[in-house]
Amino acid sequence: MPALQHFQPDHSPADIIAALERDGGVVIDQLLEPAALARFRQQLNPLLDASPDCQGDFYGYATRRLSGLIARVPACRELAIHPLILQVMDAFLLKGCREYQLNLTQAIRIGPGEPRQFLHSDGLMFPVKVPGSESMINCMYALDDFTEDNGATNVAPGSHLWPEGREAQEDEIVRAAMQAGSVLIYLGSVIHAGGANRSAAPRTGVVLSYNLGWLRQAENHYLAVPRELASELPERLQRLLGYFVHAPNLGSVDGRDPIELLRGPAQGQARFTEFLPEEIRGPLAEARAAMQKG
Secondary structure, eight states: OOEEEOTTTTSHHHHHHHHHHHHHHEEEOSSHHHHHHHHHHHHHHHHTSOOOOBTTTTTSSSSEEEHHHHOOOOOOHHHTTTTTHHHHHHHHTTTTOOOOOEEEEEEEOOTOOOOOOOOOOOGGSSOOOTSSSSSSEEEESSOOOOOTTOOOOOOOOTTGGGGTTTOGGGGGOOEOOBOOTTTTEEETSSHHHOOOOOOOEEEEEEEEEEEESOOSSSOOOHHSOOOOHHSSSSSSHHHHHTOOBBTTSOOOOOOOOHHHHHHHOOSSSOOOOOOOOOOHHHHHHHHHHHHHHH
C-alpha cells in the first residue's frame, strides 16, 4: 500500500529530502510548537470567520480561503522562512533557478459536507518543463488535526514519477492525516486534492508554496503586502516575496535591484545594472572585445 513517511522536526534534512524525492510528499510532525500554533490560530481564525464561502467547482462551496497572509497574519512571516523548510526548498528548487520565491500564502478551511476536490497537480499552472527540477513545492500546515474524515489532503505518493497523463486510481491515494502543527510537504508535480469533510466541524490548513524565481507568482505579493510593511520585513522574507533580480535581469526596476527601493526612494537617475551570472561575465567580455576588434 502507498504511504507517506513521517518525520520529526529534528530529523536529518537529508533523509527528509530523500523521502520527498522518492514519494513526492512527506509529513513533518508538529513542526509548529504549541505556542506558535496558538498564535497562528488567534491571528487567522477571526479573519476566516469573516470570510465568505467559495463559489466554484474547484475551490468548493463549503470552503473558505484567505490569501495575502504575510500582511494579514504576522505569524506567517516566521513560518515562511523556517530554516528546515528552506533547506528542503534549496535542495529541489535551486536545481532549476538561482533564487526561488514565495508563490502563494493561503488559508483553506474545508467545511462539513464539502466533497473531495478534483485530483490534480499544481505544477500544471506552469506550462514548462525544467529538467531535473520542480517548478513549485507546497507546504500544507495543519492548524487543526487532519483526519481521514475531516478533509485531510489526498495524495498519490510517487505520482511525480508517473508518465504524463496517467490518472491515479483510488487504491493509490492516501490521506495525509497529521496532528495540528504538522506540515505536509509535497512536490508541485504530485497528484493531490483537498479531502472530503465528512465530519461535523471544519478543518483549517495553511498553504505556503514556493516556486522558481523566474516564474510568475500565483499571488501578487507587491500589492498584497503594503510597501510600508514590506520595507520593515527581514531581507530574507523580502526576497521571498519577489524583491530580487533573477539573473540575468528578470525583475529589475530601471536597472536596479527592487530591494533597494524598499530602503528608500531612488535618488536621481541611476545607471542600469547588469545582473549577470559570474560564469557568463568572462565569455561575454571576450565576445564584446572580439566584436570591437572586428
